[in-house]
Amino acid sequence: MNTTDITIEQFNDLVQWVESTRKETGRTYHLYAIVDGVLDESLLSQVQQKNVPWRGLYPDTMLEANNPATGPFLIALLPDNAGHAELIQALLRRGQGADLLLWAVSAQPLPLLAAHLHCYAEVTLPDRSAALLRYYDPSILEVLVRMFTPQQFDHFLAPIREYRYWREGWQTIAGKDEEQPKAALEQYIALTGEQYEQLSNESFAETLFHQIRSELLAPIAQADDHQCIQYIRKLLARAVDSYKLKKQNDLAFFSLIGLNVNFEFDAHPDIAKVLLSSSNDEESLSSRLSNIDATVWDQLLRDGHAMKA
Template identity: 25%
Template sequence: MNSNNQVITTDDSERIKVIFQKIIDLSSQTDGYFYLIYQSNNKKTDFEDKIAKKGLVLFQYINYNIKPTPGLIKLNLAKEQDRIILRQSIEQFYLEVAPQNTLFAKPRCVYGWIFSPLKIEMLVRDMGSVAIQQNNESTELLRYYDPAVLPVLLNIFSDNQKNMLVKFLYFWLYINSDRQLIIEKNPRNISRHTIFNCIISEQQWKQIGWIESRNQTLARYHFFNPQYTILENEADPIILEAFENAERRGYKNKNDLSEYAYYSLIIHPQFIDHDSISQVIKQNDNRSLVAQLKNVTSSQWNKVKDDLNMNKKGRKNESV
């Protein structure tokens, strides 16, 4: 049990062992340095004590001041004490991505692990530089090093923009909301050119602004549907399309965006066009989507789901 009173079950422990071994195996095949991306939560834990002894080198933000600031910790996986830290960081991260933590906006302290040929002083400077991006006349912190943000960026960025995020690395590893180890590989050569501007478009900034609602949607989906079948990489396109459709219909509130995307996942992406739902919305015009859908019964939702999925199957059969 950890400080948040979350328990690592036997099944969780086995999955953590697998993740640990995958990282160890990758380290034996990869040159360069191995780093833990970490942000202190200043809690009195055995893990925090071990981290404090290793030393945390903070990202260097240029002309931007925000705390707390994440950083890197260099680990030598040939040493047993550093393997212990790796194992504990996996356990910590595995617990942190539990959906209830996202729903209640609990901060994370572990962000993942990276392999890089760069020394830590160079890497924290370069990663910190990429984290500061221009949005019209303002300066924004792009938390691309957080796995709650990175997958969305990889979905909406161009290949050149994606390369900006991984150009200093061999591999980037993190645990996603499905509690699976994701390994992002740099498809190009390592680069240290001094251009850090990703040139993010207005449309992309709008999608970046949806990330909080996206995370809430995924967490809600996982929490209330523990036997879920739509994985994160499959859910993301559905969620982003749902946000676009919601805004097109005049829903701007974050809660409404999340509501629209949630029912797109558990019912059908076109749920709002079903006669039963459109009638409810018409009867509750000028109210939030959350309020409009509040009185839809479980039986009504089941019928909407059955109708829409039956139509989908019917169209497939017709094309055979």
């Protein structure tokens, strides 16, 4: 199926999603998209050219609100409007292979939903510093709904009937769909140490991908961003859990080998022996693996690539 076919299929799915929700509940619902502008700063201008209603999702009190095109923004869409339909399909095409879009159905009007999401622009970390919360990134959203306390979960999802995002098919997160909006939080939520660790582990895979993407070789270099990040996430989990790697340079090197050479390179007995042996904390992983014979790496390349994992 080519990109045009997928886009049409996704568009029809969104239309059916809204219509079926209205019929099921007898209530009026709106289709929304949360766009991650930092991944494509041109998208907000396209929204404005179509005169589609939107709101920035950084509150005015934040410095980031001065440049809404590079932040997350919320748009309200009417699929039966020709201009809106064109924009929806343009967004779907642009979002192929990237975590650019989060779709939502909600009974709340645009201003109220935007005000609610402003409460989640930042979080307070265990050291009491503030950090942006990328809840509109589907990978982060998946972690949040697992790690939130029941009270945090209920408040966050209160105005949402359902979130959807595309991962080789629609993935959904059910909301609370409350008719009356929740009161705004008096302050940003404070993450516990355990919550922060879960969120950091998730975010690190994406951060690392952007750091090493220029070093990726074919065929993994042709994979979409999301697929690469998923591979990195699995490699990082193995590096930390099985070999107790902690340094960022070592984790990056481990991931690069897994992506460029062979996803299961560490299963080779010569490499596993090095990885499982105790080492000088100052010695880098690249140095530790430098004595592995070239024939081992050649064999790993012939045996298969990360794309088969």
